[in-house]
Structures are given as C-alpha cells and as structure tokens.
Amino acid sequence: MVSRCKALWLAAVLVASTGCSLELDPAPPLRTVVRYDLAEGVIPLPSDVLLDEETGHLDLPIEADMSEAEVAFRQFLNSGQAWSTTFTGKVEFSAPVDRASITAHTFQIWDFSGTPQRLEWEWDDQEHSPGFEGPDVVLSDDATKVTVDPPRAGWTPGGRYVMLARGYDGGIRDATGRPIGIDQSFYFLRQSSKLDTYQNNRAFPGATRAERLEVAEKLEEVRLKVAPFFDFFESSELAPSDRIGRAEVAALWSFTVTTEPELAMDRPSQRIPLPFDLLIDPDTGLVDLSPAIWDTELEAGAKRQLGALDGFGLSANLMFELTRAVDPATVTTANISLYKLGEPPVQVPIEHLKVMAEEGEAGCQQSPVDEGCKHLVVVVQDDQLPLEPRTAYALVVRDGLRAADGDWIRPMLIGHFMRTEHPLVVGGENQLESVPDDLAERLETTRAKVAGLLDHLGRGAVITAWPFTTMNADPGIEAAIATAETLGTPVEPENIKWQTLTAFNKDEAFESLFPGPLAQLVREVYGLRLNGVHRVIEGTIKTPYLLDPVTRRMREDGGHELQDVHFVMTIPETATDLQPVPMVIFAHAIVTDRRFLLTIAGELAQKGFGAIAIDLPFHGERITCVDASLVALPNFLSDELKDLFGFYDNLIMLPPCVSGDQASCSPTGECLDANGNPEPFNSFLMLDGKPAVMDMKPASGAAFLDVNDIPHISDHFVQALVDLGAVKHSLRHGDWQTASGFALRTDSFYFAGQSLGAIIGAVYVAVDPDTTRAVLNVPGADMVDLFTESIYFKPQFDDYFAREGIVIGSYEQERLLNVARWLIDSVDPQTLAFRWQSGGPPTLLQIDSGPPTGDIIIPNRTSRVLQRVSGLPMREYPSILHADLIVPLLGDAMLNDMAAFLAGEIDQ
Template identity: 20%
Template sequence: MQQRRWHRATSSLLGALTLTAAVTVTATPALAAPDKPEPLSVFPTDSLTVRDPAQLTGRRVALPTDGCGAPIACGLVQQLNQLDGFDLDPRIAVRFSGPVDPAATAARITLQPAGTDARIGVDRVVWDPATNTLYAHPAEQLAPSTTYRLRVQGGPANKATHDTFTTMSATDGLLDIQRQLDSGDAFAAVGIDDPALQVQGAFPARGTTVAWATDRGATDPAPTPTPVPTAALGGTIVFGSFQAPSWLTPDVTIPQTPTGDAGPRPVGAEQLPFVAVLPPGTPPPGGWPVAVFGHGFTSSTNAVFLAAVENARNGIATIGTNVVGHGYGPESGWVVTSGGTTTTIPAYGRGTDQNGDDAIESTEGSSATGAAAAQSSRDALRQTAADNMTLIRSLGGTDVDRDGTPDLSGEDVTYFGQSFGGIYGTMLTGVDPAVTRSVLNVPGGPVAEIARLSPSFRPLTAAALDAAGLLNSDDPTRNGFQEQLPLRGEGPVTVTVPGAVEIQEYLARSTWLSRPGSPETFAPLIEPERVLVQVAYGDQTVPNPTSYTLVDAGDLWSRTSLYRNDRATPPLPNPHSFLLVLPHPSSPQGQAQVAAFLGRGEVVDPDGDGNVWEVPVEDPSVLLSLNFPQPALRP
C-alpha cells in the first residue's frame, strides 16, 4: 500500500497539467537549430556520491565544495554532504549544448524507480536561457532509500541521455527516535525513571479564571498576567508537567548520524508543561479517552482551552504541550483564581533569547542557529513530534483528583493538531502507531514552501536569502526577492530576472536538507483510515498548494475535508484559524467533525447538504492555486 502511494503512475500529468496551463511568464519555443542540442550534464546523479557502508543506502552525498559561494551556501553544501542520498523532490537539472523547447523536452523526461515499470513525469519546469539548462521537479514525491533512473529521451530537437540517482533515507531519524521511546532506551539514557504526568493543579472550569504571565526576557521582568478565554466548558482544567528525553543540542539541531545505525542519542531530559481539559461528569472505567492537541506556530498550550470545546461535549479529554521555542520564557506562569483563591503554577515556557536582545518572542528558540540556520525548524519539529510521543506514553492511569481512580486513559489515544500542529502531527502520525486516529487541521509542506508562498511568512524567506546574499529585487511588495518559480500544474517559466536561478538553487537545497523534518515526507506512512485532513480554501498562512503537496504525497484525497471559506457567510478574512475562531460557524462545525472522527472514527459532513464543506474534497486540482482573495500579489 505504501509503495502504491509513492509510485502512482503519473506520466500523463505533464500533458494534463504542465503543457496546458497558462502562467504569468511562459517560455517561447527555442529557435530551431540544425544540430540537435546534446545533454551535457544531469542532476541528481550517483556520480556525486561516495560509498559509505554505514548508511542504509550504502552511499553518502559528495557535492563539490569548490566555488560553493558565500559562507552560508558553503555551509549548506557541507551539511548536505552528510546525507545518504538526494531529495525526495529533487530539483532536476539537465544542461544542454544549445537551446531546446522547454515544454517539449520536459515531456520526454521520466524517472523510473528501480525494479518497477512505473514512469514518473516532471512538473514545475524552468528554462534558463543563459546556461541552456532545463530545471524541473518530479510530478510526485519520490520514495526514500530508492534508486531511480533519470532518462531524457531524444526527440526532434535534442539528443537522449540517462543516469541514476538514489534518494535519502528521509524518514529514518524520526523512526529511530520512535523506536528508542517505544523500547524505553530513550528514557533510560537520560535518567527518566517514570514519565508519568505530574498534576500541579486541577480546577472546575466553571467559576475559574485563568491568566497567563508570560516571561518575555529581561525587557519585561515582571509580566502582567493576561486573561485566557477558557470557554466555560463545565468540566475540569488541569495543569502540570512531565519529563521528556531531548535530542536537541543548543543550536536547535539534532546531530546527523549514519542512517544504518540506531539513530541520534538523546542528550538530556526536559520538564515540559501540559494543559488538559476534562469533560464534565464521572469518567468511565479506566479514565476519559484522550485526544492530544498540537498547537500552531506562535501559539502555546493556551490554545487547548479553545480546541477542547466539542471534545468535552463528546466525552473526550484534550491535552497538549508546548512546541520547542514556544510559550515564551521559562519563568512564564499560570495565574489561576478559583473558589476565591489565587494560585500561580509554572507554565514551563520553552522560548529562549536566541538573538541576545534581552527579549523572548513567541517562537524564539524554534529555529536552528549559526551554521545550521538553513535547517530552519527541521529538528525542532522532530523534537516536538517526539515530545508528543512521550506525552502519549505518560497518560495511562493519571489520577487528577487523587480519588484512587484514573481520570485519563492511555488506551487508544488520538491526536488533532492545528496549523503547525497539523504539520508535526503528520510526522507523529506517520511514525507512531500509538496514535489511533488523527485529525490534521490546515497542514502543508514543505515548510520552506509555506514560508515562500505565505504573505505572513515570506519575510522569513527574505531574511534567509539576505543572510545568504541572494536578494535580487528592490520591489518591496516582493520582500526583496523574485524567484520565478511556477506552481505545480503551471506551464514552463523562462528565467528573465537576474539572480532567480541562484535563489531557486538555494531554496531547493534548503528544502532537501530539511526534508527529514518536513511533514510531506511522512504522509505516505499514514494508513488512510487513521487520518482526516481539514483544509481551508484560500488559506493565506499555509497556502493551498502546500496542502495539496502533503495530501498528494500520502494519497489521502479520500480522507480530505475542504472548508470553502469563499462560500461561507460571512467569510473569514483568512480562514487559516477557522477551527479556533469560536464565534464563527466554521469553528463548531470543524470541531464537531474532529470529535466525531476522534471519538467514533466517523467522517461527517459538517453542513450536511450545504456547499460550505466538501467531504471529501470534490476536485483536488482546486488546491493547486493559491486562491487568495483579490487583489493579492503572486510571489
């Protein structure tokens, strides 16, 4: 089943999409030449690897470091040279001795996985007339640890060539971490004798007020508590912590180890927070069924209060912890007033002052630093997925009110995550069979593509390109760079902007390096019956093309629900957060769909015969476009 999803035959995709779609900038056929242009080189190729028996693939990447560019670009090459193969979505490059017709030539490029008859075409074609180089990407995500034959068939305007390359073992590191947790080795390695939850306060939801005193560093030494809406659920609010193994080094990276060994080793233990909302009433024997909630980027455990509403009504307890680098600083605390008594409880914020400005921002500490900056949030996401695995293994038998009976069940634990929580939730669900069912709300991938396409995050891409010396535009509406990259399904683009090719190369290499901590990598590991994906039409934070990539990678279209914000009354300005915007009709509808799937494994249509929800999505190709409201600048 897994291989079927990785190797669906897509040789017709180029003809169906790439050669017929209109784009902003299109290529014109090259002038006819009397001699057929000869392919001079192809990439990727196993000739740029060396033998390494310590790797699962038996290979290790060996890109040339001479002339690799600025220090950041050279550091990126050095990190890529630790990997055991090429990207699962490689930037294919074929350099010719002369001009070719990009569309016609791209139609003759195929990839064939070893030992199969499958043929995979290419998409997202770029022609660089300055170097006579055709760039493209596979029409579908490739399988890890697999050798492919890259073939350029000869035609009226060009000669033929072929080569082979091997993809990286992209899922290996996180799978190793899961095995270490399952066996108990990870806990033993860092001295955790008992990972059970430690309850530090339990309060009735009704009549209790909660405020959050956020530690924002030396610039705000005495934070004023900010009220947190708890949605008056009528059950019980629980605060506490648990110990979890950590694989992260101070620069927010997990050291690369040979893929043929047992994986990276944990480097220490960390005390992590949890917030839980229990349903009203008496728990069933063994405790309430539990859904772990994964919060979004810039958010924290305070989102549990909003996410738990429908679960509580359906007899499901909701619990969540903080993402790496979130929750502000370590001195953050909950100020809880209940029954006339005020109690302060540690909130265990995971933010750090990475840039030394004496301030701790909402996500500071979640991205790699120094020479590893190109890895971005790769290892923070892997660590967060591991933290949620630990949380799941800490649940069983938790006695919240200390009456001798368990309040939380550790059996058949489910998961749901919003935005960033949907991203690392895809990784979690793919590698951990302890997750019985999972709802992934507005996820997408790769993370680098989310940053490039989202108006909210595009400045982060600009900052990375600036550090690498690659900004190429004075147009402020483009955040200082113009990359000229087509979306999936669009026709070929001819490069006309100086520096665009270099930006494309840097983005492709950064994505390659980050692939072991990117959600689409793990989507093929998810059995469709275990998951429900919720996507919002016109999402400006996690753009629709990135959701398409994730869903298509796992062939999860039959399990994808589309919220059509363009048909809603009223539409949300940005539908990305629809699940947690409680006053809007989309929130109770979306949460009811979550609760039905987590509790009963049932996929329901939130508006029945209405047209605001498509369950499953009726036409996947609608997600190939950004669908931003007009006017909106296309990156």
C-alpha cells in the same frame, strides 16, 4: 600513430646498445622515475601523445586482449576531438616518493591557452587560500601516484596545458631521499636535435633503411609535440630563477582540451547532476556530498545535513548543466525524459523544463541566448509529486539536446560509463585499466541501475542517463518518536498544579494566557470554551533534548540532555473511577503554546476526552531569542517616511525582547538589555511593560522556523517528534492517576493538531501505531513551497534572500530552494502521506478556503497536496484567517467537527 607506439618505443629502447650518434648518459644507478613508457602502456595523462592532429581526435591504442568495457571506453575517448574539460591529470612513479619534495617548484602546471602562465596548485587536504578554486593535487596512499583535479570551472575549452616534474638535484625525491630520474623512454623526447636523420637511422631497428627511418619519423613526431615547451622553459621569456633546463626535467607532457560542449558530470568541481545515485556512499548507504573550498556556510551546513539521509528528495526539481550554453528550442520532453525504474519502466510526466543562467531565466528566453544559459532544471508534473519513497528513477538525455550553436553534446567520462552496455566489474574483477577498483565498483553499481532501462529504450540516440533513489524517511521518523522509550527517559509528571473548574471560575483558567487589565471580557468569552472540563492540570515532563543549546542543531556528539517541558492537561466532567479517560494529544500552532489547548478543550471534554498539550520546541516556556520574528510585515513606508524614521529594513517586525532594538540575544537564546543583563521577552500589545491582553510572544516559534538556518530547520521538526513521543511514553508509563486524579487510557491515543502542530502531527500520526483517530486542522505539505507561496511567510523568505544577496529568480535561489526541499522532505508530511493509502488511522483534514485567497498563512494548494497523496477526507470552511479553530464563534464549526470526528460520530 599511437596504435604503433608499442613497437616504436621498444625500438627506441634499443638505441642504448647501437653505438650510433645518439648516446645515452652513462648508465646511472637505478633511480625512481616518472613512468613514461608506452611499451608498457604507462604515460602521464592526459597527453597530446595520444592526440592524432591529422584526424582531429584522440587515438588511444586498442588491443585484442582488452575487456569489452575498456575497448568501449577507449572508443568513446577516441571519438572526442581532444580531452574533456574535467579530465583528471594522472602521473605515476616507479616507487614511493616524498610528498614534502613535491612543491610548486618541482611540480608545475602551466596554461598555454594564451600567454603562458603558471597555475598555483594546492594539496587537496590542506587548508586552502582564500578564493582558491583549484587545481587540487592528491598523492595516493602508497605515494606512487599524483592526480590533479582541474580548476573549479574546468580546463579552458580549446586550451592547452603543460605539466612537468623536476628530477635530479633540487627536484622530487623518492621515499629514501634520493632524487628521481628520467624514464629511459622519455630520454628521447627530451632531445633537442632531430631523431629522423640519416646519421641516426641505425639507432632504430628495421631490416632496411626505409623501415628504420619510418620508426624514427614516428618518434620524431612525438618529440616535436613537446619540443616547443622545452624551448620555452629554457628561454629568456622567463626570469633566470624560473628557467628550467632540459636536464632538470624528469617528465613533461602537454594536453589539449576539447571545445565540444559536454554534459557536466564531474565530482571534484561538483558540476554533477542532482540527484544522482553516484553520490550515495556504497559503504554507508548515505548521501556523500564532499565539501568544497568555495562552499558558503549555508552550503556546508546543507551538505552535512544531507549526509544523514539515505536517498534523495521526493519533491525537489532535477538539475544538471552543460559546459556551454544550450539551445532552448531543444530543451523539450522529447529530449529529456524521466522514468520510474522497473519491469517495465514507467515514464513520469514532466511539467516543464527551465533553462537558466546564473541571473535567472530571462537571458535564456531571447535570441541569441546568454552564454551562461547552461543550467537545466526539470520540474516534475505536480500531480506526480511527491515521488514514491525509496524508489529508483532515472533521467535520460537524448542527443536532440544541442548547444546554442547547434553542436552535438558529449557526455563526460562518468556519462559514458552510465550509458555503456558493458559491465565495468565482472565477477569482482575491474574491467578498466585506468580506473581504481573502488571507483569502478561504485560506477558499476550505479550503471547497473539504468542498464535495463537503456536496453529497453536503446542507447543509439542517448547522450547519457543517470539513476537516483528517493529517500526512505520512515526509519528516522519512527526512531525519533521512539527516542524517549529507547533511552528510558523518566516518565513521571512533575511540578503538578490542579485547578478544578466550576460554573463560576472557568475564566480564571485563562488568566495565564489573557493576563492583561483589558482582558477580563476576553477571559469570560473563552471561559465558555471550557464547558465540560472538570479539571485543568499543569506541570512538566521530561523529554530527551537532542539539540545543541547554542547552534540549535543536532548535537555533533549525538548526545542529549533531559529537558523539562511544560504541559497543560484537561480532564472531562464525565470522568469517573470506573473507566479510563481517553486522551487527545494536541499540538499547537506556530507562535502559540500549550495553553491554547484550553481554547478547544471544552468541546473535546463534552465528547468524553481528556487532552494534553506541551510547548513545542522554541515555543512557550522553551522560547529562544533569535534575530528574527515570525510576526512581521513588508515595510510599507514610502521612501520619504523611510528617510524620516531611518528605517530601511524590508520587514516591519515586532522585536523579541522588551527593550526592542536596544536588546540583543545571548548565545543560548536569552534576551539581554543594552547592558547585557537578562530581560523579559516581548509580548503583543504591551502596557506598562506587561501584556495588555494576551501573553503571546512574537519570538515564540521564531527559532523553530529560523530562515537564517534553513539547512537545520528539519532538526527542529525531529525534536518535535521526539517530544510528542515523550508525551506518549510518559502517559503510557507514568503515574498519571496521581497527577490527574483519574486513570487515563493508555493502550491508544487520539491526536489533534493545528497549523504547525498539524504539519508535525501529519508526520507523527502517519507513523505512530498507537493513534486511533486524528484531526489535522489547517495542515500543509510540500513545506518549502508552502513558505515561498504563503501570503504571510513569503515576504520573510524574500527578506532573507535579500540579506544574503541572493537575487529572486536566480539560479542560486533555485539551487538553494531545491536543496531545502531535499532536506525538508525528510520531515515533510507529503513524504509520509503514502502510508495512509495502505493503512493508518482515520484522519480528517480541515482547511480555511474562503475567497479570494484561501488560507493566508498555509496555501490551500499545499493542504490539497497532503489530501491528494494521503487520500484522506477534507472539510473546507469559508474563511481565510487560518487560526479560526481557537477563536470562539468564528471557529465553532471547525471545533465541533473536530470533536465529532475524534468521537467517531462522523467519518469525513
């Protein structure tokens, strides 16, 4: 039918001059109209005018002068039984219209899938009503086109919808304030009487009565498609105030939605594969994830963070979904494949494939599967992770993947464009009639990345394929380390205090760390760890602080303030005025602080090294009060004891402030007592309000790894890198000879890090050109899985999920962890570890791998990921306790090896 529409409508237009029984209204002054003219190929879409009900598929006209891309597009649409569940509604006006006149009264969307009901739409750029999930309406910049984004869940499969625009008085107005009218072609569709009667036959062109009646019959077929809807809007089924007379309607069209299962690729509803290069803004080169009204605060924060990245995660799983439940038996690596793009492309092994409903995998492992089993998760083989940075990959889905009822799966429109062999833009010219130029350019840029792969594989059995490009974290890391130098941060050390050590006062150096009345023996034992140290210097240096003091996130204005950061430095007994002292930069573990340098400084000094450590962000003197603690254990109390004590929390944790549950945290992170007055932070083993043994605070580091703000943990790692860069900047350019009494070597440095300090240090050392040798003690990589697999940290993450109402094992948890991987990959050691394969300073990894568990805090698997990717040597020690390095006797072997490696006495 539709292939003959042009002739039909041209014929219909001639009725005005025939003098037959069908008459037009007296010719009105020229009005703005809703364009509804098949002779020009312009009608509102989607529309059942283009649905051939006899053959059961769409039937868009295909003309000889169309581009190859347009022909392929229409052939794809015509292969579908009806319109896609995510097809965007489009209506065009002949001149600009007044947005204020487009209201729920003048532009209506109705769902006729069951009992007719009107859908409440809202403008996409307005503040949405609570719980609103579409449809959204958009008016183009030139005010001549309205588009309608489907509801979040899409148009109902198998449903039928009607859209209508009111004109004339009380309807939509043009930009000059005049009411819009009716397009001449649409006049005939609005008639209530039959068009193909004997009396009307001369209203249509043709040499014979039979030819004229044939044209009339075709036109009548179109009229009958919309006639029931005109009848409905005039009927008594509606309240009088809701009825709409035919004469008020400037345009009305219906469309039917496919029941075929589709592979979802729809940006407005955000049901789109992740990762996918279509989500890269071509102007900025950065990730572009549009906010959605249904985003949680967590999701909105994650999108803002991801918008600063130039690509996708190296360790995240790949995710996509269907519009109907999938047959799990067809979810195989034969039907879903991953390739590294290149000449030739290289297939990347997949570890396993998950099928998930919102509740998790269980309902998808039974027969029949739950109807919600439409989420697919691709887990790349572990030894292939992380993926290579700044590298293009593609996921290919073949037609062996089927819906749970065996139906074939169709791609959505974007999926077709990814699969087609025909360029969408040629020589700068858009080849598609109904796709805007900027979108066509974006689609073509993305399509071209997989075109060679599909040429190689063949397209015949492919549902669709899509490319993604991994991030390049190096520039951001390099910039962070160079921040102090770039900004010209002041370099002079300040607030200097010396303590020169003798054989009799080494224990005094530990009075700050072990101040309690029960700590004298501890100080004496630790004093032995300062053998070889001549002088201990304390003071502050300046660092550019990029974080907001309230949110603890990167400042929105991109600014900074200078912050005084405390340091501890040690000078060896071998130091002389004849040779500058080589310096080790030490990064401490989580919960600890700069003072723990003293626990390893003696062995370093005996190798001739001086050393310096600062408080990492939210540690030591930079501690911040948050409603969390890294010093926490699962609640082991029985139900009876929980009732007795009234303690039902999932975790037993040491409170951050001395008054415990009576205290609160100020917006900027101070401890406040019950009256709102500042009070001290809590310490381990308090006695009479003071530390009994050690001045180590449970709140130290809690804000750094704040699980309540997962999207912004990466900001804290960036700040730590800025701080380490500030240390180097100060050492290189400041007057440290006056501060320490000795000249320091500044052309190169050594590095040692423990736990968190080793994780941060792995990133720092991989990038820093001025590090000569390094030792990373109990480091890890693949950090999201590090925390979820950790014997120590996992309960804290599980508690977070419980508090947020996120079910362990659910798809929501899978999605959240996946986004977290993507974010953390920007500062994860595994992302930078490739650099050691082509250079980088000699570096030794040290881990505790004692049976049965290995390191109880940083799982050995994650340390070995770092070793595998970097190719660095690793030494293992028979312990599970993690903090051995800073414990006399227990960690002596580790410490000896650390110092010997830095001195170049051993190489592995």
